[in-house]
Amino acid sequence: MAAMLLACVGLPWPADAQQEPREEPRIKYTDVLKDPDNIELNFRFARQQVADGNVKGAAATLERILLIQPDLAVVRVFYAAVLIRLDSLDEAEQQLDLVSASGDPRASEQVERYRDVIADRRQKTRISVSVAAGGQYDTNPSATPAGNSLLVSDIAVTSGDTDDDYARLGQSRVAFTYDLGYQAGHQLFGGATFAVTDQVTEQSLDLTAVALNFGVTYRLQDFEISPELLVTDVNLADQQYFLSMGGRVTAEYRWSQEVRLVGLLEGVFHDYDSISVSTSADEYSGSQIDAEIAVKYLLAPEIRLQASLRHTDKRA
Amino acid sequence: MSGRVIWALDQGRFLTSDITAGLKFYDGADTLISSRTRRDETLRARVTLGLPINSLLPETAGHDWFENFLILLSGEY
Numbered sequence: 001m002a003a004m005l006l007a008c009v010g011l012p013w014p015a016d017a018q019q020e021p022r023e024e025p026r027i028k029y030t031d032v033l034k035d036p037d038n039i040e041l042n043f044r045f046a047r048q049q050v051a052d053g054n055v056k057g058a059a060a061t062l063e064r065i066l067l068i069q070p071d072l073a074v075v076r077v078f079y080a081a082v083l084i085r086l087d088s089l090d091e092a093e094q095q096l097d098l099v100s101a102s103g104d105p106r107a108s109e110q111v112e113r114y115r116d117v118i119a120d121r122r123q124k125t126r127i128s129v130s131v132a133a134g135g136q137y138d139t140n141p142s143a144t145p146a147g148n149s150l151l152v153s154d155i156a157v158t159s160g161d162t163d164d165d166y167a168r169l170g171q172s173r174v175a176f177t178y179d180l181g182y183q184a185g186h187q188l189f190g191g192a193t194f195a196v197t198d199q200v201t202e203q204s205l206d207l208t209a210v211a212l213n214f215g216v217t218y219r220l221q222d223f224e225i226s227p228e229l230l231v232t233d234v235n236l237a238d239q240q241y242f243l244s245m246g247g248r249v250t251a252e253y254r255w256s257q258e259v260r261l262v263g264l265l266e267g268v269f270h271d272y273d274s275i276s277v278s279t280s281a282d283e284y285s286g287s288q289i290d291a292e293i294a295v296k297y298l299l300a301p302e303i304r305l306q307a308s309l310r311h312t313d314k315r316a
Numbered sequence: 317m318s319g320r321v322i323w324a325l326d327q328g329r330f331l332t333s334d335i336t337a338g339l340k341f342y343d344g345a346d347t348l349i350s351s352r353t354r355r356d357e358t359l360r361a362r363v364t365l366g367l368p369i370n371s372l373l374p375e376t377a378g379h380d381w382f383e384n385f386l387i388l389l390s391g392e393y
Contacts, residue, residue, distance in 0.1 A: 154350050
């Protein structure tokens, strides 16, 4: 019955819409106000709102459609998907139950898919693993000055030519989040990253790095703060070169739908070891404190701008 | 200052373009290098093309498993 209604009003199922994207003219809110009972217009407006990143607005539009015509399964499934995006999982599940009860055979596949998404979102512990392998070509991996000379205690020294090189790259990361069970979404997080760069010619730049982090995110309505512990170890040319240990606190405030303010404070101790390819590296050992403020602006869903100011205080 | 544009292409392919401009001012000199205090002006541009492996396979291959694998081509200046 619901499927027949859908055919009548000509609403595409979201999956159909993805398979056959078409250019649709932009709908203004005033267009909706002029014809508030036009289901198709409202539905297209809701999809446009999602595409624009206005998920809360889309939820309100879809709710209005369902008040006018409650038996539209395609709208209810889309509404459930929007509620999942808003992390309103209980409400999303209620909407899927209503769709299931309608017995629409076209809806069952989508309903099951979104039920899986909800079950996945409700898992307290989530683990992600990523593995990457590849190659790199660099015209100047050693960052040799183009003028072929560099300064050592104010004395110009010939540095040799810039040589290009290829490298094999490998990187893997294991990360986890653990939901602490609060409505606000406080969670523990952490991870380990392992990276290798193997230069084909310039063996002195072969690098192996391990980075560990562990922290907690505390969330309020539009604000979150994440203190974390950091450890990084770097081997250069098969020798222990750099060990960093410390902590970082990141705070983020959602000023509006498009603007976020971010603050960061990081304090670490850098322990450099002098090695054959960097004989005075230990001179750089010492503490470092970084403070940064940034404004992130989402100009459009696909365009992000950021302006930041960072102050670094290094004692070596 | 940085900006990022993400272009969503068909079949899950995407293109990201980043541009970052920076100014670094130092309080003092690094005497191991020079008695002069350095100042850095940096401009960095990066383009990355992401290709899901299954978008490169014929449809008849039907390897959903490959959805989790990407080929990334990246260039930076």
